[in-house]
Amino acid sequence: MSLFPEIRLVPFSRLTQGGRWRVQAMRSYSAPQLLWITRGQGRITVGGVTGGYGAHNAVYIPAHTMHAFEVTGAVYGTAVIFSGMPDLELPETSHHLRIRDGAVQGEFTGLLESLQRELEGRRPAARRAVQHYAGLISVWLERQIAEAEEPVSATDSARRLAAGYAALVEKDFRSDKSVSDYAAALGVTPTHLTRVCKQTCGRTASDLLTERKISEARRLLADTSAPVKQIAGALGYGSPAYFTRVFHDRTGQAPLAFRQAI
Incomplete structure (x- = not known):
């Protein structure tokens, strides 16, 4: 230590x-x-x-x-x-x-x-x-x-919105909230939120949310022995099968295959 x-x-x-x-x-x-x-x-x-x-x-x-x-x-x-x-x-x-x-x-x-x-x-x-x-x-x-420090630019409002969205995602990504829920909390439309995220980081709002969930799923699979069903529920996925599909789409591996390869 x-x-x-x-x-x-x-x-x-x-x-x-x-x-x-x-x-x-x-x-x-x-x-x-x-x-x-x-x-x-x-x-x-x-x-x-x-x-x-x-x-x-x-x-x-x-x-x-x-x-x-x-x-x-x-x-x-x-x-x-x-x-x-x-x-x-x-x-x-x-x-x-x-x-x-x-x-x-x-x-x-x-x-x-x-x-x-x-x-x-x-x-x-x-x-x-x-x-x-x-x-x-x-x-x-x-x-x-x-x-x-530089003068305020036209892109600052977009950066602030993207940062606000990222902060909300970090706070609530374990829930079943959708991009629409986050957009409503920020007072914008899902379309505008997605446009801003594409502008600031090259990802859609949905991509950012899914990437954060899958990152945590990888950590849980690597560092704990929790069952896939439990991990899916902890990350707001109502269906373990849907979680498995999303995980495979993002990583190229099923959750258990990922765990076994660690």
């Missing part, structure tokens, strides 16, 4: 252990995280908005925020996971920052290296040092967000 459960540094190579689907599927974590990409490129979806990422990008994802991260063997970086630091001042919304200043890049890399040394060693006052380095990381993040 880690001596410092409140913060972890996880290399991207470890994020895919146990199956690349664990990072590429639509999911969320109970702790905030900051992704620091040092090499490679791909696409990431956070809160219903998809964008490309490259080297020296920092992506902040609040707790319980739906996201999916395309990561290949050519992508290198570190995930900073703030597991139990309620007093740490972190943003309430997601941010994707492209850090172009070499000095700023070096500053953050230095903070991560110093934090890693404290986490790995048994130096005096290490726990206090870890807390201070975590605080400096939060200050670095806050400053980069402030410098990156």
